[in-house]
Amino acid sequence: MSRNTSAGPFADSADGTADGTAARRTGRPRSRAADEAILAATRAALAELGFSRLTLGDVAARAGVAKTTLYRRWPGKSELVVDAVADLFDKLELPPGGGSLEADIEEVILQFAALLARPEVRTALMAVVAEATDDEALRARIRQAIVDRQKRLVLQGRARAQERGELTPPADPRQAEYEADLIFDTLAGAVVHRALVSCEPVDTPWATALATLVTQGLRPRP
Amino acid sequence: MSRNTSAGPFADSADGTADGTAARRTGRPRSRAADEAILAATRAALAELGFSRLTLGDVAARAGVAKTTLYRRWPGKSELVVDAVADLFDKLELPPGGGSLEADIEEVILQFAALLARPEVRTALMAVVAEATDDEALRARIRQAIVDRQKRLVLQGRARAQERGELTPPADPRQAEYEADLIFDTLAGAVVHRALVSCEPVDTPWATALATLVTQGLRPRP
Amino acid sequence: MSRNTSAGPFADSADGTADGTAARRTGRPRSRAADEAILAATRAALAELGFSRLTLGDVAARAGVAKTTLYRRWPGKSELVVDAVADLFDKLELPPGGGSLEADIEEVILQFAALLARPEVRTALMAVVAEATDDEALRARIRQAIVDRQKRLVLQGRARAQERGELTPPADPRQAEYEADLIFDTLAGAVVHRALVSCEPVDTPWATALATLVTQGLRPRP
Amino acid sequence: MSRNTSAGPFADSADGTADGTAARRTGRPRSRAADEAILAATRAALAELGFSRLTLGDVAARAGVAKTTLYRRWPGKSELVVDAVADLFDKLELPPGGGSLEADIEEVILQFAALLARPEVRTALMAVVAEATDDEALRARIRQAIVDRQKRLVLQGRARAQERGELTPPADPRQAEYEADLIFDTLAGAVVHRALVSCEPVDTPWATALATLVTQGLRPRP
DNA sequence: CATTAATCGAGACGGTACGTCTAGTCTTCAG
DNA sequence: CTGAAGACTAGACGTACCGTCTCGATTAATG
The missing domain is CATH 1.10.357.10 (Tetracycline Repressor, domain 2)
Known part of the structure; x- marks a missing residue:
């Protein structure tokens, strides 16, 4: 279990440290578009299915995104739903x-x-x-x-x-x-x-x- | 889908006892002891695991009861938990x-x-x-x-x-x-x-x- | 990892102990039909896809059987393939x-x-x-x-x-x-x-x- | 699918050396040291994990090299292993x-x-x-x-x-x-x-x- | 010396399969 | 008919790799 425990998707992508210099490290940056697509898909799935019938695989599919992308940003269903609403x-x-x-x-x-x-x-x-x-x-x-x-x-x-x-x-x-x-x-x-x-x-x-x-x-x- | 939709465990077994007129159906009667064991096991599991980590299989095992017995009396987890508390x-x-x-x-x-x-x-x-x-x-x-x-x-x-x-x-x-x-x-x-x-x-x-x-x-x- | 380490599907279902009395314990017995369907599906998938592209999910689907049924009988792909051929x-x-x-x-x-x-x-x-x-x-x-x-x-x-x-x-x-x-x-x-x-x-x-x-x-x- | 289908790592870098006519293209040349590090890492990983548990990500990490570097030289696991042994x-x-x-x-x-x-x-x-x-x-x-x-x-x-x-x-x-x-x-x-x-x-x-x-x-x- | 173009590391990306877990049902035998 | 036992279908889970991609940073040969 090496779950993502960050405070949220934007905590990372804010990528500006306290001094504001925004020293991005290396590697491909995370897609901002994916964040918004996932949150919108989550809201849609919530409205349609309700919380307990909502699955992360379904959200990923609606957002046109791989499940891994979702798990890279949120530790689980509850955290995702909190951010979505x-x-x-x-x-x-x-x-x-x-x-x-x-x-x-x-x-x-x-x-x-x-x-x-x-x-x-x-x-x-x-x-x-x-x-x-x-x-x-x-x-x-x-x-x-x-x-x-x-x-x-x-x-x-x-x-x-x-x-x-x-x-x-x-x-x-x-x-x-x-x-x-x-x-x-x-x-x-x-x-x-x-x-x-x-x-x-x-x-x-x-x-x-x-x-x-x-x-x-x-x-x-x- | 032939789910049990009765209002509770006693709704079934109560029949025939209160007024004595209703002739009990044939076959082995349900165990009253099982009901209380299941509810107690549910409370214990709730306290220990929380609602979302509680599983009916686990409750059945704690109560020393088969899963069948549980599903014969309650339609699902939520209804069981309601009755338990x-x-x-x-x-x-x-x-x-x-x-x-x-x-x-x-x-x-x-x-x-x-x-x-x-x-x-x-x-x-x-x-x-x-x-x-x-x-x-x-x-x-x-x-x-x-x-x-x-x-x-x-x-x-x-x-x-x-x-x-x-x-x-x-x-x-x-x-x-x-x-x-x-x-x-x-x-x-x-x-x-x-x-x-x-x-x-x-x-x-x-x-x-x-x-x-x-x-x-x-x-x-x- | 509590993998099934039995010698094979028939080792269990032989269900006759050494004394031949065949004292089956309790519970629903394993389906013999499922065994044969799975092995046949495995042979078909092997011929069609080759060993490395064969997946247990696909075999289960071909056999009209749930994945769990498959994993209950064989610990993994290799053992299944051995039995199949x-x-x-x-x-x-x-x-x-x-x-x-x-x-x-x-x-x-x-x-x-x-x-x-x-x-x-x-x-x-x-x-x-x-x-x-x-x-x-x-x-x-x-x-x-x-x-x-x-x-x-x-x-x-x-x-x-x-x-x-x-x-x-x-x-x-x-x-x-x-x-x-x-x-x-x-x-x-x-x-x-x-x-x-x-x-x-x-x-x-x-x-x-x-x-x-x-x-x-x-x-x-x- | 634009896979590298060359015969080996040296097939590319060898060009232009044997007969001297082929003018090497511009840009940064491939690292010779990386080749040997990768092959050695592959042998080590093979000995330690076996073929089927060996992953290219692990080989890259052992060799201190990015996965990209590896895929630029070999089309897949099998080819890399052949060259390694x-x-x-x-x-x-x-x-x-x-x-x-x-x-x-x-x-x-x-x-x-x-x-x-x-x-x-x-x-x-x-x-x-x-x-x-x-x-x-x-x-x-x-x-x-x-x-x-x-x-x-x-x-x-x-x-x-x-x-x-x-x-x-x-x-x-x-x-x-x-x-x-x-x-x-x-x-x-x-x-x-x-x-x-x-x-x-x-x-x-x-x-x-x-x-x-x-x-x-x-x-x-x- | 500056340009240029392929290389490098890092790591996110869409996919696919994994092996496990739980839900709820069904099938056996024992009482 | 009830009960325990446990196999069954179905499907979500969270993880691991795959092979590709996008970054910024190097690094030679060329202009």
Whole structure:
């Protein structure tokens, strides 16, 4: 077992060390085109077959690539799938206008729900989390590729709310992070549970209700 | 494809015992001992190997049972695993004494967290939910064996809180169910997300914070 | 590596222990039909592709059998090929009539040459011998399945010649075996070398010449 | 398929040296040192791993050379191996002194046996012959590099024996060649069969016996 | 001396076969 | 009919080599 344990396909091909001189070693460089073809094929196969019926041989065939090329870049199915859905999470954004905290939360919920409505995300998300329960490396990859990109929104929303004066700045920065984590787990967990466990629609009324619940919970009454 | 699609192992063997009228069919009866041995072996294998490395052949060998016996009772790995962890969810209970709504919620959170700390539950829960994303029969089995047993607590808690006068009875019964679903998805989702995605401890301070958040969110300020 | 190291497919299925009671253990018995289908498919593939282009996957497909069935019976390609060509060597026989030693030898040479003219034997024989150079188990299998069946003819021919008075019985039985080995290596080696290395035809004139050479060499002049 | 089908590594680089007319083309010339390193690495790998476990990648690594360099010079494994063992066959010589025909034959047998005792020759010889069964180009290479160098001794021995008066000059030159072929196939075949199939030692007593057999067979009694 | 063109190392590439593993079914005999 | 045992078909697994290719870097003879 001399598995590839790199952080991802782009970690290698970034080929620029810290100093930016980008001293490529020797040999034929890896094909950038192959990376994109593989990730696209993975998303297509996920949507069509679901995570557990997806095979790396099939992905390779769809991408017009040899299996070895795939294994050279990713250690296994879970890591590949994480990277394949990762960039979809880049598109999550707070609403542009100067709304309220509650409106921001509602918007984020709906955006996340829209993502979970995509079949490739739906089938991939729980599966990779399940695989990660006893695989720290995979857990780190998920955190970096998916979780942190969601969490960013919570932090931005908090900052905006403070600017607007809706929330008071926290006394202790550690307390602030603790609270942000709570909000994040609550919002993300609730949406995922509603969508994938309860299998009920995450629509505007439900999003409003959840946003209200959390917003009111945040502001302790006197 | 002549898969066994029964709801569980006892669905078959229960017939003829409860009311005594149903004449038992001919031939050798199924061994009750085998059922428990298989479920126990499944839990052990889950804890040791994790869901994805668990194989039915291995379970059969651990239980001292032939693979045939296993497939006669369960259609596949996911269904077996659901049944194996199901009865652990029976033990969830509201605290006996006459506490507050907030205390009840906190206690439920901690009980659920204790369950998620068991390795067999940790690895099984997300995995079977993931498998169920495109398998309605499995989803139904999960709901009956796991989800409903958790949800029951939310409904009991709501009833208690009304008795105590902490919450007003809902005007519309549909509204009540809608709210209960929201609370359930929020609590369960937050705990799971905290434990399995964020990988942070679900301890008493965090449980208190979440209970507070939800309790305050429930009681709209004037 | 827990490879099957049995002496052959029939060693198992003979399923009669030394006492002849044939106490078959349990479980589904191996299919006899599969054995024959696999060996026939192997011969066909050998003739068509040659030893080095033959793959076990292809043999399994031709035989209408899963790869595992094949690997359950034979440890590898070489052993399978040995068994596949072995029974062709059973058909070697001395000529029936009461000819001379020289005529017997010539006949044997031509029969062996006819065997070597078959493409499956042609491609298999050298290949398995080559593979056997550092594999004692394979060497033993070849000896039992192929070499001993050829050698038998030499011993029979020697016995006949003594009956006819063409050769004198050897004083020392060890000397007799030594001589038989020499004759065998000489005849078999010469035919193989002519056919596969020199690539010249092993026809009647050549067989006569070799038979004469050996017969004269055997009877030292006074 | 633009395979290199040249007769050998020196066939290319030799051009322009023998007669000096052929102007070497421009560009960097091939490294002579690489040739020898590759052949030596091949012999080492053969002795260590055997023909079938030898890989060109491994040979390249042992020789400190890129795979490309190897494929530029040889079309494949078999051709490389033939060349690697070829020069060992150059060392075969008739004994210097004026012995007898029988003594010459015995000496040749023992020299050939000594060669076959080397593990790299042992594993390579049968393997390349097996590969050559349906590859005319490889067969030609083997004939030129190995077979003809052995056959030369038979022709020299025949000539010597005639000079000594042990054998009469053949009436027909075609008959002479035919007889030489027979002797060659018999001697070479017997030694190879003894060493690689029967796996018995080719020692002086056996060599004497074979030499006697052939010598007596050659001189028909009155 | 600069140009030029084939060489060199390194290593990624598309393929193919490997031998193993698991899924789920089927076939035997024993109770 | 159930049970253990184990052979069966089917197909994915991850690895190993194959022979080719694309790089940047050498290295002579030629211009």
